[in-house]
Amino acid sequence: VAxxxxxxxxxxxxxxxxxxxxxxxxxxxxxxxxxGTVNVSSSGATSTSGGVIAFGGGSAPxxxxxxxxxxxPNYTVLLAISANLTGPGSxxxxxxxETTPAGSGHIRPPTGxxxxxxxxxxxxxxxxxxxxYSGTFDVTVTSP
Amino acid sequence: MTSRIxxxxxxxxxxxxAPLTATAAQNSATQSxxxxxxxVGGISVASxxxxxxxSLLSGTTAGSVxxxxxxxxxxxxxxxxxxxxxxxxxxxxxxxxxxxxYSIQLPVGSVTLSGTGGSMLVDTFESTPGGxxxxxxxxGGGxxxxxxxxxxxxxxxxxxGSYSGTFTVTVIQQ
Numbered sequence: 001v002a003x004x005x006x007x008x009x010x011x012x013x014x015x016x017x018x019x020x021x022x023x024x025x026x027x028x029x030x031x032x033x034x035x036g037t038v039n040v041s042s043s044g045a046t047s048t049s050g051g052v053i054a055f056g057g058g059s060a061p062x063x064x065x066x067x068x069x070x071x072x073p074n075y076t077v078l079l080a081i082s083a084n085l086t087g088p089g090s091x092x093x094x095x096x097x098e099t100t101p102a103g104s105g106h107i108r109p110p111t112g113x114x115x116x117x118x119x120x121x122x123x124x125x126x127x128x129x130x131x132x133y134s135g136t137f138d139v140t141v142t143s144p
Numbered sequence: 145m146t147s148r149i150x151x152x153x154x155x156x157x158x159x160x161x162a163p164l165t166a167t168a169a170q171n172s173a174t175q176s177x178x179x180x181x182x183x184v185g186g187i188s189v190a191s192x193x194x195x196x197x198x199s200l201l202s203g204t205t206a207g208s209v210x211x212x213x214x215x216x217x218x219x220x221x222x223x224x225x226x227x228x229x230x231x232x233x234x235x236x237x238x239x240x241x242x243x244x245x246y247s248i249q250l251p252v253g254s255v256t257l258s259g260t261g262g263s264m265l266v267d268t269f270e271s272t273p274g275g276x277x278x279x280x281x282x283x284g285g286g287x288x289x290x291x292x293x294x295x296x297x298x299x300x301x302x303x304x305g306s307y308s309g310t311f312t313v314t315v316i317q318q
Contacts, residue, residue, distance in 0.1 A: 018175040026181035062177045094179055122181055130185040130242035140174040
C-alpha cells in the first residue's frame, strides 16, 4: 500500500507543462481603405500585405516553455486554427499559427525544457476602427 | 478476519485506479496565450509647396534671411534679398479616422542646404498653426493646411549659386 501511495506523486512530477507564457503582440497598425494582413512570424519578423501599415515596433511573437521533467521526452504541439480579437470595432481574425521550432520534437535531458515561439497572421478589415483589440489562443502540448 | 481482508482489497483497487486517471491527464497540457493588436487612426501629411528663400545677396558680413510661416520675409546682418518669389512651405495634414487631434514635430536643429558654392544652414523652423504645445484638430476625416517657415544663415561672401536641401515634418495623432 505504501508503494501505491507513492506512485501518483511520481506521475505528477513527470507531467508535461507549459510555462513562461508571453503574449503575441502585433504592435501598432494603421488600417487602410483596403483590407490587409499583418504577419508576426515565430522568428520575430513583421510583414504586412494589402492596405495595412505597421509602425513603431512593439510587435513580437508569443513564447512559452515546454517542460517534461521526466518520462517520455517526446512532445507534439497543437495550435489553434484561428482566434478572434475583439475591440472597439468589428472583431479581427488571427490565423496561420506556426511555431519555432516547428511541430513536434523531444526534450533532451538534462534540461528538461524547450522554449517555443509562436507567430500568426492578423487580418485587418478596411477602415478597421481604431483601438486596442485582444483575444486568446490555445496551445496544447501532448506527450505520448 | 475475513471482513478485514475485503476492506483492504477495496482500498487497493481505489489506489490503482487513481494513478491511471492521473497518467491520462498529465500527458497533455493546454495553455491560453493572449494576443493583442493596437489599431491607430490614419493620419498623413503631404508636402504641397516647398520652402523657398528665393534670391538673395550675401554681404561682407554674415547674415540671415527668414521666411515666416505667415508668409513674410526679413533679413539680418549682411544678407539682403532681391525680388520676390519667396514662400513658406505648405503641408496638408489629413486624418482619415480616429482621434482628430494631432501634434506637429518640426526639425529641432538645423538642416543643410548644399549647392555649387558650398553649404548653408537653415534652422528655427516654426509652423502656422503651431507653436509650443500646439494640438491640431482635423475632425470628420478632414484635412488642415500647415505652413512652415525657417531662417537661412548666409555666411559672408557666400558663393553665388542655387542651394537646396530637405527637412522633415512629422504629425502625430493623439
